[in-house]
Amino acid sequence: MLRVLGRATSVNVQKVMWLIDELGLEAERVDIGGKYAGDKTPAYLAKNPNGQIPTLEDGDFILWESQAIVRYLLDKYGNAPWLPDDAETRGRANQWMDWYLAMMHPPMTVIYFQNVRATAETKDPAALQANIDKAAKLWTMVDAQLTDRDYLTGDTLNMGDIPLGCAAYRWHSLVPDGPDLPNLKAWWDRLNVRPAYKTNVMLPFE
C-alpha cells in the first residue's frame, strides 16, 4: 500500500492526498511535521534529506517533492484526464504546476504564515500587504487564463489544476477582500464541491 508521510494540513501533502482520493487509490497517511514533529529524525532524513513533508513510500520506492509525487502517481497508477494524454495539454498542465512553485508559492507562503502562524514578534503587516499585492497580480493571470475554459488547460480537470487548486482555498479564505476575479472564483467553486477536494484540502489552518 502507498504511504504518505506528512500532516494533512500541509499544502504540499494536500496536493498528493487530493489526487490519491480522486484516483481511488488506497493509501495510509502518517502524521509527521508541524506539531507532530518527526521530520528531522535520522530515520526520516534518510528517506527525505530535506527534512520536509511530504514523502511517498510505494513499497521500497521512496520519493519526495510533492509535484514529482503527483506526476509519479499518475505515471504509475493514473491515466487521462488527470494525466493528459496529448503532449500539448500535458505541457500546459506542467506549465501551471511549475509556475505555481516558482511564482505563486512564495507570496502565498508569506500570506499563510502572517495570517496563521505569526506571533506578536513576527507579525509584519507591510510584508503581508506586499505579498497580497504580488499574489493578486498572479491570481489575475489565472483569472485571465480561465476566461474561456472551465479548468486551467481546457474543459477537463487534470494535474495542472492541483497545485493552484490547493492554493486557491487559502487565497479565498485568507484574503476574502481580494480583487474581484470572477473566473477564478467560478473555477474554485467547481473544485470546492468535489468530495476529494473538501476532504483533503479544505482543512483548518494550523
Ligand SMILES: N[C@@H](CCC(=O)N[C@@H](CS)C(=O)NCC(=O)O)C(=O)O
Ligand atoms: N518543494 C517541497 C516543499 C515541501 C515543504 O515546504 N513542506 C513543508 C510543509 S508545506 C514542510 O515540510 N514544513 C515543515 C513542517 O510542516 O513541519 C514539496 O513540494 O514537497
